[in-house]
Amino acid sequence: MRKARNRRPGRPPQVEVDEPTAEKILRAAADCFMEEGFAAVSMDEVADRAGVTKAVVYYYFGSKTELFQRAMMEVMRASRERTQAILREGGPLSERLRKLTRTRLAIPATLDMNHILRGSQRALRKEQLEEMHQAEERLVEVIAQELAEEMARGRLRQIDAMFAARSYLALLGMGQAEIRRRGGGQAVIDEVAEELVDLLWRGIEPT
Amino acid sequence: MRKARNRRPGRPPQVEVDEPTAEKILRAAADCFMEEGFAAVSMDEVADRAGVTKAVVYYYFGSKTELFQRAMMEVMRASRERTQAILREGGPLSERLRKLTRTRLAIPATLDMNHILRGSQRALRKEQLEEMHQAEERLVEVIAQELAEEMARGRLRQIDAMFAARSYLALLGMGQAEIRRRGGGQAVIDEVAEELVDLLWRGIEPT
DNA sequence: GTCTATACAACGATAGAC
DNA sequence: GTCTATCGTTGTATAGAC
Numbered sequence: 001m002r003k004a005r006n007r008r009p010g011r012p013p014q015v016e017v018d019e020p021t022a023e024k025i026l027r028a029a030a031d032c033f034m035e036e037g038f039a040a041v042s043m044d045e046v047a048d049r050a051g052v053t054k055a056v057v058y059y060y061f062g063s064k065t066e067l068f069q070r071a072m073m074e075v076m077r078a079s080r081e082r083t084q085a086i087l088r089e090g091g092p093l094s095e096r097l098r099k100l101t102r103t104r105l106a107i108p109a110t111l112d113m114n115h116i117l118r119g120s121q122r123a124l125r126k127e128q129l130e131e132m133h134q135a136e137e138r139l140v141e142v143i144a145q146e147l148a149e150e151m152a153r154g155r156l157r158q159i160d161a162m163f164a165a166r167s168y169l170a171l172l173g174m175g176q177a178e179i180r181r182r183g184g185g186q187a188v189i190d191e192v193a194e195e196l197v198d199l200l201w202r203g204i205e206p207t
Numbered sequence: 208m209r210k211a212r213n214r215r216p217g218r219p220p221q222v223e224v225d226e227p228t229a230e231k232i233l234r235a236a237a238d239c240f241m242e243e244g245f246a247a248v249s250m251d252e253v254a255d256r257a258g259v260t261k262a263v264v265y266y267y268f269g270s271k272t273e274l275f276q277r278a279m280m281e282v283m284r285a286s287r288e289r290t291q292a293i294l295r296e297g298g299p300l301s302e303r304l305r306k307l308t309r310t311r312l313a314i315p316a317t318l319d320m321n322h323i324l325r326g327s328q329r330a331l332r333k334e335q336l337e338e339m340h341q342a343e344e345r346l347v348e349v350i351a352q353e354l355a356e357e358m359a360r361g362r363l364r365q366i367d368a369m370f371a372a373r374s375y376l377a378l379l380g381m382g383q384a385e386i387r388r389r390g391g392g393q394a395v396i397d398e399v400a401e402e403l404v405d406l407l408w409r410g411i412e413p414t
Numbered sequence: 415g416t417c418t419a420t421a422c423a424a425c426g427a428t429a430g431a432c
Numbered sequence: 433g434t435c436t437a438t439c440g441t442t443g444t445a446t447a448g449a450c
Binding site for chain 4: 042
């Protein structure tokens with residue numbers, strides 16, 4: 001252990017060990033909204049989960065819809081970046097897809113905008129809806145682009161890459177429910193990921 | 208045209224041209240809940256859509272959760288029966304699946320319980336949740352059984368039939384969103400149905 | 415920046431007239 | 433069976449003290 005006299009003199013810089021309040025609220029909101037959707041979540045619930053009062057939430061985010069949008073946009077951005085990182089690693093696409101699937105299945109977060117936006121359409125301004133749909137589109141494109149490149153190399157059937165990417169995301173959502181059904185755990189995750197990618201890859205037709 | 212004297216004497220039996228109130232409410236509720244989920248729908252909205260007042264809705268259904276459960280159970284029952292009817296027609300399974308897909312894609316109704324139950328878990332009693340999950344299970348089994356029979360005949364790969372059935376339903380949900388994205392219409396429905404069944408059948412692997 | 419207190423609307427549910 | 437009217441609660445949002 002280091003002795004005290006080795007410490008730099010003066011007051012140590014503020015290390016910001018606590019997460020900034022706004023970020024704490026954003027994370028709590030994202031968790032709530034992904035679990036229950038927009039309408040079923042109250043601002044009190046988000047505040048409790050973030051460890052602050054409701055007034056603080058309104059201080060940082062002017063309304064429930066704004067909080068919803070900001071939280072979900074952040075989720076989509078982080079998901080897109082992690083997805084891109086995994087898909088850009090080396091090796092055969094089927095392997096990268098399997099890894100991506102295992103990773104995503106281990107997180108309870110849904111990426112399916114049709115799930116997320118359920119029950120929020122009436123409350124959101126159409127400009128907010130538009131922005132969120134575009135965020136989803138960007139995520140789908142990350143996957144579709146990878147598929148399209150493989151198709152160009154003749155390593156995949158020539159089909160609509162965006163359609164295939166959305167199909168993958170739909171299966172991913174199903175997989176999360178399947179894991180909850182089978183009781184969770186890493187073994188179950190690997191098993192479901194394997195079945196899921198296999199189905200996407202080969203379909204149900206006999207070889 | 209028949210003459211009046213051929214009519215049976217006396218007052219004609221009440222033909223019930225109007226749908227019974229309870230059924231009208233059930234249909235209105237099912238539409239609302241499938242569009243927006245449990246939490247985002249108010250009893251006033253259901254009442255308006257059914258053309259009655261809120262008090263009437265409470266006369267027939269004691270609470271919002273009861274109305275939700277009854278409406279969704281009815282939807283699942285009807286869907287299961289129509290699905291079974293189509294799958295039991297003759298011809299190759301791929302054709303029957305295509306027809307089923309076109310039929311289901313033409314209806315905006317979601318069959319995905321993970322969509323439907325979103326934001327209702329906290330409000331529903333666990334016995335109600337259980338009942339609805341069982342209703343979904345029965346629908347999945349109808350599809351899985353058909354797949355399992357084909358597998359037994361060697362006309363499909365030997366995979367988990369329930370998993371494959373759920374995958375199909377997940378793709379169906381994706382297809383409905385895809386149709387809205389492409390602007391609807393019968394041509395779009397046929398196109399998406401074709402792509403969807405093709406993907407399920409053959410996967411993305413090159414032939 | 416964060417708190418307490420509260421205004422105001424919406425919602426689930428009920429009472430009682432007809 | 434259906435209505436109007438209303439109760440109690442919850443939820444969004446804001447005001448003002450500290």
